[in-house]
Amino acid sequence: MNYNWDWGVLIREPYFEWLVSGFLWTISVSVAAWILAFSLGSVVGIARTTNSKLLRGIGTCYVETFRNIPLLVQMFLWYFVFPELLPEDAGMWVKRELPMPEFTTAVVCLGLYTASRVAEQVRAGIEAIGQGQRNAGLAMGLTPAQVYRYVLLPVSYRIIVPPLTSEFLTIFKNSSLALTIGVLETTAQARQIEEYTFQGFEAFTAATLLYIIVTSTVMLLMKLIEGRLRIPGMISLGAK
Template sequence: MSYHWNWGVLLSPVSTGEPTTYLGWLISGLGVTVSVSLVAWVIALVAGSFFGVLRTMPNKRLAAIGTVYVAIFRNIPLIVQFFIWYLVVPELLPASAGNWLKQLPPGVQFFSASIVCLGLFTSARVCEQVRSGIEALPRGQRAAGLAMGFTEWQTYRYVLLPVSYRIIVPPLTSEFLNIFKNSAVASTIGLLDLSAQARQLVDYTAQTYESFIAVTLAYVLINLVVMNLMRWLERRTRLPGYIGGK
């Protein structure tokens, strides 16, 4: 098979008449991927922490709520959840809210549905990491917090969570990386992220290898930045006597 390599195509002006190059398309997609992933990660960390705490509460009803939440978001395929949030949820909302959502610019609709879907999907996995971190602590820590006069929530806030977060930095790193990779699925609902821009570049130039090699390198760069950032965070937050501590 003969293939004509042409890396210069990345610097060529796009044929749509836009004042940019094909490399500019990829950089724009990279910005969308990073933005969606970071906002979704905030949602995942907040929601995952909340439901992770619920899963370890002595109250069985609260623990059951956390269990049902995890079961729902972990057992429905991610691509299905994207279409549910983009197509189904606006129809289930009150007419005024649904119409308002559907009248937003398409780019805003794609972005909003993507961050909510990706954030909640990942939060179910973060929830399990938080739960495992809390349950890995000695039971005496909870008892000590309550004995000092803390309420149940204060015990979690000041005693259990500060320690459990330090323990679960390595698995959280994996989830943080996954959220960048899973963001590529958002292109199925129309979000022009990095992978979508790569496919668009192929459609206009037919330079398949150059497009996807460039995208692969971009994802590798993201992963390297995230891993080094989380490795630094792990060193800064490790506790003596626990996993990773000296």
């Protein structure tokens, strides 16, 4: 196989802009989905540690549903099936009026999926603290909400920093699935450059480097932060 190397293609018009725009889409999808995943995941995770049977049941159902269907299938369900299940007007609104439909769908899908994983980490974090602290809090006359607010959550979030970092990196990598519904993020742009120029090696290498740079930077930053957040005498939960 002879292959014509041409690394210049990566900085040529308009391919350089494609890569940049793809990278920005990747970041936007990841960050927006992470905000959703983190907030919703926290709520679901906390629900699974409460004393209410109903809340625990809802939390469990949520986690099991989202964890046991492949993410790609979920993406298709949100994009193709969900609008058809709505009343016609609402379905049409989702398909036409929703701002940036592909982007929004990808964010919602990734966010809801990752929330189920975040929820598991939050729950593990709270459970790692043990019943003693909870009882101590209650014995002091704190309401259950106060126990969570002042005793359980401050500690549990600090010990689950490493697994949450790895969940963020997972969402960052999973954002590439958005290409299946037409979001032109980094991987999609690499493919498009390959299609237009036939310089597959160069395009894919560029995409790979972009992912590695972000992953390494995030890991490095979090290592620094982890050191400051670590609670003396308590082990932090390892990334799974």
